[in-house]
Amino acid sequence: xxxxxxxxxxxxxxxxxxxxxxxxxxxxxxxxxxxxxxxxxxxxxxxxxxxxxxxxxxxxxxxxxxxxxxxxxxxxxxxxxxxxxxxxxxxxxxxxxxxxxxxxxxxxxxxxxxxxxxxxxxxxxxxxxxxxxxxxxxxxxxxxxxxxxxxxxxxxxxxxxxxxxxxxxxxxxxxxxxxxxxxxxxxxxxxxxxxxxxxxxxxxxxxxxxxxxxxxxxxxxxxxxxxxxxxxxxxxxxxxxxxxxxxxxxxxxxxxxxxxxxxxxxxxxxxxxxxxxxxxxxxxxxxxxxxxxxxxxxxxxxxxxxxxxxxxxxxxxxxxxxxxxxxxxxxxxxxxxxxxxxxxxxxxxxxxxxxxxxxxxxxxxxxxxxxxxxxxxxxxxxxxxxxxxxxxxxxxxxxxxxxxxxxxxxxxxxxxxxxxxxxxxxxxxxxxxxxxxxxxxxxxxxxxxxxxxxxxxxxxxxxxxxxxxxxxxxxxxxxxxxxxxxxxxxxxxxxxxxxxxxxxxxxxxxxxxxxxxxxxxxx
Amino acid sequence: xxxxxxxxxxxxxxxxxxxxxxxxxxxxxxxxxxxxxxxxxxxxxxxxxxxxxxxxxxxxxxxxxxxxxxxxxxxxxxxxxxxxxxxxxxxxxxxxxxxxxxxxxxxxxxxxxxxxxxxxxxxxxxxxxxxxxxxxxxxxxxxxxxxxxxxxxxxxxxxxxxxxxxxxxxxxxxxxxxxxxxxxxxxxxxxxxxxxxxxxxxxxxxxxxxxxxxxxxxxxxxxxxxxxxxxxxxxxxxxxxxxxxxxxxxxxxxxxxxxxxxxxxxxxxxxxxxxxxxxxxxxxxxxxxxxxxxxxxxxxxxxxxxxxxxxxxxxxxxxxxxxxxxxxxxxxxxx
Numbered sequence: 001x002x003x004x005x006x007x008x009x010x011x012x013x014x015x016x017x018x019x020x021x022x023x024x025x026x027x028x029x030x031x032x033x034x035x036x037x038x039x040x041x042x043x044x045x046x047x048x049x050x051x052x053x054x055x056x057x058x059x060x061x062x063x064x065x066x067x068x069x070x071x072x073x074x075x076x077x078x079x080x081x082x083x084x085x086x087x088x089x090x091x092x093x094x095x096x097x098x099x100x101x102x103x104x105x106x107x108x109x110x111x112x113x114x115x116x117x118x119x120x121x122x123x124x125x126x127x128x129x130x131x132x133x134x135x136x137x138x139x140x141x142x143x144x145x146x147x148x149x150x151x152x153x154x155x156x157x158x159x160x161x162x163x164x165x166x167x168x169x170x171x172x173x174x175x176x177x178x179x180x181x182x183x184x185x186x187x188x189x190x191x192x193x194x195x196x197x198x199x200x201x202x203x204x205x206x207x208x209x210x211x212x213x214x215x216x217x218x219x220x221x222x223x224x225x226x227x228x229x230x231x232x233x234x235x236x237x238x239x240x241x242x243x244x245x246x247x248x249x250x251x252x253x254x255x256x257x258x259x260x261x262x263x264x265x266x267x268x269x270x271x272x273x274x275x276x277x278x279x280x281x282x283x284x285x286x287x288x289x290x291x292x293x294x295x296x297x298x299x300x301x302x303x304x305x306x307x308x309x310x311x312x313x314x315x316x317x318x319x320x321x322x323x324x325x326x327x328x329x330x331x332x333x334x335x336x337x338x339x340x341x342x343x344x345x346x347x348x349x350x351x352x353x354x355x356x357x358x359x360x361x362x363x364x365x366x367x368x369x370x371x372x373x374x375x376x377x378x379x380x381x382x383x384x385x386x387x388x389x390x391x392x393x394x395x396x397x398x399x400x401x402x403x404x405x406x407x408x409x410x411x412x413x414x415x416x417x418x419x420x421x422x423x424x425x426x427x428x429x430x431x432x433x434x435x436x437x438x439x440x441x442x443x444x445x446x447x448x449x450x451x452x453x454x455x456x457x458x459x460x461x462x463x464x465x466x467x468x469x470x471x472x473x474x475x476x477x478x479x480x481x482x483x484x485x486x487x488x489x490x491x492x493x494x495x496x497x498x499x500x501x502x503x504x505x506x507x508x509x510x511x512x513x514x515x516x517x518x519x520x521x522x523x
Numbered sequence: 524x525x526x527x528x529x530x531x532x533x534x535x536x537x538x539x540x541x542x543x544x545x546x547x548x549x550x551x552x553x554x555x556x557x558x559x560x561x562x563x564x565x566x567x568x569x570x571x572x573x574x575x576x577x578x579x580x581x582x583x584x585x586x587x588x589x590x591x592x593x594x595x596x597x598x599x600x601x602x603x604x605x606x607x608x609x610x611x612x613x614x615x616x617x618x619x620x621x622x623x624x625x626x627x628x629x630x631x632x633x634x635x636x637x638x639x640x641x642x643x644x645x646x647x648x649x650x651x652x653x654x655x656x657x658x659x660x661x662x663x664x665x666x667x668x669x670x671x672x673x674x675x676x677x678x679x680x681x682x683x684x685x686x687x688x689x690x691x692x693x694x695x696x697x698x699x700x701x702x703x704x705x706x707x708x709x710x711x712x713x714x715x716x717x718x719x720x721x722x723x724x725x726x727x728x729x730x731x732x733x734x735x736x737x738x739x740x741x742x743x744x745x746x747x748x749x750x751x752x753x754x755x756x757x758x759x760x761x762x763x764x765x766x767x768x769x770x771x772x773x774x775x776x777x778x779x780x781x782x783x784x785x786x787x788x789x790x791x792x793x794x795x796x797x798x799x800x801x802x803x804x805x806x807x808x809x810x811x812x813x814x815x816x817x818x819x820x821x822x823x824x825x826x827x828x829x830x831x832x833x834x835x836x837x838x839x840x841x842x843x844x845x846x847x848x849x850x851x852x853x854x855x856x857x858x
Contacts, residue, residue, distance in 0.1 A: 025694075027694060035606045035607055036606075036607055036608060041608070043561075043562075043563060043565065124578060126561065126575065126578075126605075128561060128562060128565075128567070129565075131567060131568075131571050132562065132565040132566075132567065188608055188609070191607075191608055192609070204697070206700070206808060207614070207617055207618060207808055207813075208618065208806070208807075208808030208809075208812060208813065209690065209691060209806070209808040210690075210694060212697065231694055233690060233694060233806070234806055234808075235689055235690075235806045236803050236806060236812065237689075237803055237804050237806070239673055239676075240673075240676060240688060240689050240804055240805070240806065243676050243677065243680060243681050243688045243689075244688045244689060246681060247680060247681065247684070247687075247688055249687065249688055249689075249690075399554070400553070400554045400555045401555065401560060402554070402555035402556045402557075402559040402560040402821065403554050403555055403556075405559055405560075405562075405563070405564065405566065406556065406559050409566065419564065420564070421564060422564075443566050444564070444565065444566050
């Protein structure tokens, strides 16, 4: 559809909605279908783009374009001195969506908050993100103090808790709507015809084809959203998304093919925004097995990897070399750290010094494409070649994705594993503790690395109240990480967002979401 | 004819049971655990894993799980998707009309172009036209669908702007599904230009999906025609002084149709396989992409239910083909 037609479409929407004419419609060529519209049930970004960002709000939110936590449905909050109680003062006068399938009779209040969390605490269901962030262990109780005040009681002081509440699973549902659906015997409607307080109201979804949203006229943030209608044209193939963008059939598209990016940048009809993603791709040694239990061996191997070649070949430029286990856009990133220089001869000498010769090892290559590693097989081949230059023989192995995730957790695992991580809440704890903490051994800590001095620091950082104090500790932790080298940190991906020139106000969000609340279309 | 029909229908039963067993076992034979895939890099505690294991009913013996599936199937219940939490049956029938519409257009193109092309090539055997047609058919048959589709999009949608890039209809048109067939729904909606838009969106995907069956049908028609044209009764017909169109069109073609119909029947399976790629590229909301996604996610109910429904479809098409044999060749229906 041409943009002229898009405008006509806007007119049609206006007719349908019975409101003023000259409406604007933003078309986003999304990469896939959402699994559903209840974000608490899912963990994928595609689903969050279609559900939590347009339809819902949370008590606190990430400011678009940053990982800063700002007030959302809670106007303010206080943490008790022992760090065990967090009290939220809720915003008054916030309306839930009024649609052709539901008419709310009351404004948002504390009941909605308690309901949205208690269902994940108490009812059966695949609340994977809530569980994955250890919320059931962390939350001891949630109390309604009065209609506009809610108190969370925690089992231990935990600084990243507030940021967790800005995550998608913490989206606030309407208890009134949920009760009505329960009564009607159709509780699944929460997942199919959502009601929230967010900037856009759900209008219709045709699976694998199109999702339509209309502006929430009662949105509590003054002057937002800026467009009247939002349409997701679901387009799984990246080359086809590019063609649609060129032809004016959509305004914004995510995930371009790396090979197309240069052509897009050269095209006057397309603007390309870019930002480093909040992720890291790494090679994790099994630090509990000889000779990889020796930091010197790990360091030597790290020096043998030509990371620039990997960025050029595997990422085709859409990545940057990683020197730390956390991405550069994250607070506490220690930029003073120097990366191990690519030095095969030095590496060989170091291996010799460590008394290792004729080393042969396995490198595990993931069978799937991920943002932090677009082609693990190719990456493994490059590493194999690099290691062969220092006399280390590499066998590449791979398994089906589920098997891969499962087997790579094994403490007895043979070989170094290619894997990565995308940040959940913008907190360094979400990288350092989850991926490198002692609790993660035999689980998400693929290096099976439990190092006392590092562990002490990250545990202490969790309990400190201010970001400055915590940042100082995390910076120190990164120094220890670099000395000990449980991983070879390989790359952070760079996120590219191509869009048409008339799109204004779009911000690339470091947490990976595609958010259109503040976007407008120039005449 | 009735006995023939009943006989054919009876063979349906064991095939159906076999297909149920295969579709149930197929996904379980593949390595990969749906619960672990669901958790991704984040992983989950063992306790949580066991909880979900029980919730999904994996703790019960396989035979019991199969029996539940089988009795469910007989009652028209194919289970609920682990991912979308919606009944498999509903999802299938929401998406199936799109696949059917596309496949139907593709097979119509393949038949209306393939049969005449085969006949013309046979009649002009060895001449330029025959060689040109058969080499194009070979190219069409060997064409990677993915590449072919992108090529057409870049030329006709990108450079020339004649056809839309992807989708089923312009986003401008918005009306509720009535039949699920966009050509029909767009007419029913009464909106100006909706039908034309739906047709324009169908052109490229139908051509892409028709390419391989078209090549196969053309080649099959040619070789069947050549065989028949060498028969005595054709020489007799010619000797009687019948016009060439009558000899070729009536006497030869009808007798050459049996293997061609077989091939058309078989290409239904091919269309569904081709639909997976075609649907992905053209953002066509059909069952091809739905099935592939569910295999990646190890969404057992969708994979086994979807497979079963697709297999049933192929069985029904084959039954129709068998009945057509009977209509065309009286010898078969009398057996």
